[in-house]
Amino acid sequence: MVKAVVLGAAGGIGQPLSLLLKINPHVTELALYDIVNAPGVAVDLSHIATPSKVEGFLPPPKDSKEPNVGLEKALTGADVVVIPAGVPRKPGMTRDDLFKINAGIVRDLATAIATTAPKAFVLVISNPVNSTVPIVAEVFKKHNVFDPKRLFGVTTLDVVRASTFVAEVLGDRSLSSSITVPVVGGHSGVTIVPLLSQSSHPLPSSFDGSAVDSLVNRIQFGGDEVVKAKDGAGSATLSMAYAGAEFAAKVIRAIKGERGITVPSYVNLTAHPEGGEALRKDIGKELDYFSSPVELGPNGVEKINGLGTITPAERVLVNAALTELAASIDKGVSFIQAPKL
Numbered sequence: 001m002v003k004a005v006v007l008g009a010a011g012g013i014g015q016p017l018s019l020l021l022k023i024n025p026h027v028t029e030l031a032l033y034d035i036v037n038a039p040g041v042a043v044d045l046s047h048i049a050t051p052s053k054v055e056g057f058l059p060p061p062k063d064s065k066e067p068n069v070g071l072e073k074a075l076t077g078a079d080v081v082v083i084p085a086g087v088p089r090k091p092g093m094t095r096d097d098l099f100k101i102n103a104g105i106v107r108d109l110a111t112a113i114a115t116t117a118p119k120a121f122v123l124v125i126s127n128p129v130n131s132t133v134p135i136v137a138e139v140f141k142k143h144n145v146f147d148p149k150r151l152f153g154v155t156t157l158d159v160v161r162a163s164t165f166v167a168e169v170l171g172d173r174s175l176s177s178s179i180t181v182p183v184v185g186g187h188s189g190v191t192i193v194p195l196l197s198q199s200s201h202p203l204p205s206s207f208d209g210s211a212v213d214s215l216v217n218r219i220q221f222g223g224d225e226v227v228k229a230k231d232g233a234g235s236a237t238l239s240m241a242y243a244g245a246e247f248a249a250k251v252i253r254a255i256k257g258e259r260g261i262t263v264p265s266y267v268n269l270t271a272h273p274e275g276g277e278a279l280r281k282d283i284g285k286e287l288d289y290f291s292s293p294v295e296l297g298p299n300g301v302e303k304i305n306g307l308g309t310i311t312p313a314e315r316v317l318v319n320a321a322l323t324e325l326a327a328s329i330d331k332g333v334s335f336i337q338a339p340k341l
């Protein structure tokens with residue numbers, strides 16, 4: 001029995017992600033919550049002939065003083081909670097520009113999870129991921145329920161893009177689903193660090209210098225490509241739903257006891273005996289969060305992998321990521337820790 005919950009389920013990511021979770025054979029119950037339209041999306045999905053039960057929930061009316069029973073019902077008994085709630089970018093914006101609105105949304109949802117489903121695995125999609133994951137952690141710490149093994153920043157889309165773009169460079173799109181390229185760091189611009197030297201399918205030796213630089217740049221700024229093409233109508237939704245559902249499916253398989261599953265994720269390093277400190281040494285900075293491939297077990301993250309052997313050019317990229325990452329982490333932590341004036 002697996003209950004999956006989507007918070008922000010009526011949105012551009014939320015709807016296709018909920019569809020993909022509805023057809024996941026391991027999911028037996030699917031709860032959809034949004035501030036609008038969630039019951040309609042749930043009834044629509046409930047007609048799909050797969051075994052899971054689907055229900056949709058709304059908050060109470062805006063000015064009501066009622067407790068949010070809809071959110072509580074959605075979260076009760078949750079095993080996996082995926083959060084794509086929040087506003088997306090428009091052209092000219094950075095992911096950090098979303099902090100103003102999304103930080104509060106994520107804080108409030110995290111508070112509800114901490115009080116209603118503190119043992120759930122929490123998968124954070126809402127941007128800026130580099131800050132929203134620390135926000136969830138700090139809320140959980142305040143409620144004394146923080147388990148770093150169960151909190152994941154979803155960076156899968158960077159890895160999906162890297163596979164796709166490398167396959168394009170190799171001139172064989174049929175390879176794209178079998179290519180793996182570790183992407184480490186964080187989830188915005190220069191904090192996205194593809195380790196092309198560790199690609200399962202090496203690039204041709206003729207592919208060097210500026211060709212590598214522009215491939216790295218395309219992976220780092222793949223999100224901008226979509227924002228620009230959508231021209232004001234939002235950011236990646238369908239590819240993100242695909243990536244989020246793949247990620248959730250792997251977490252669910254691990255919970256159900258499957259071994260040997262490794263996923264990329266932006267995770268807390270400090271509380272991980274297995275690999276956190278070693279990764280910090282590899283990075284060369286005392287960062288509390290970083291994205292790296294992590295090995296999953298039934299209780300979540302079992303081991304965080306290090307950077308492995310990287311090239312001097314990749315070291316430059318890692319170093320370039322550190323300042324922005326540290327600032328984004330601090331921003332998220334202070335948002336919860338700073339006393340309200």
Ligand SMILES: NC(=O)C1=CN([C@@H]2O[C@H](COP(=O)(O)OP(=O)(O)OC[C@H]3O[C@@H](n4cnc5c(N)ncnc54)[C@H](O)[C@@H]3O)[C@@H](O)[C@H]2O)C=CC1
Pocket residue numbers: 007008009010011012013014033034035036084085086087088089098102105109124125126127128129154155156157158187234235236237240
């Ligand atoms: N981690 C990643 O790789 C990616 C992250 N994103 C991020 O995902 C987020 C969602 O993007 P879209 O689905 O395109 O946006 P959207 O605007 O289409 O959908 C967001 C949904 O969240 C809902 N929502 C707002 N406040 C809420 C609250 N307090 N509780 C529950 N639901 C609430 C809205 O009603 C809406 O249905 C954005 O922050 C975006 O930047 C987008 C793509 C990739």
Ligand SMILES: O=C([O-])CC(=O)C(=O)O
Pocket residue numbers: 088089095127157222223224226227235236
């Ligand atoms: O670009 C954005 O704002 C959405 C996102 O995180 C991505 O597509 O990687």
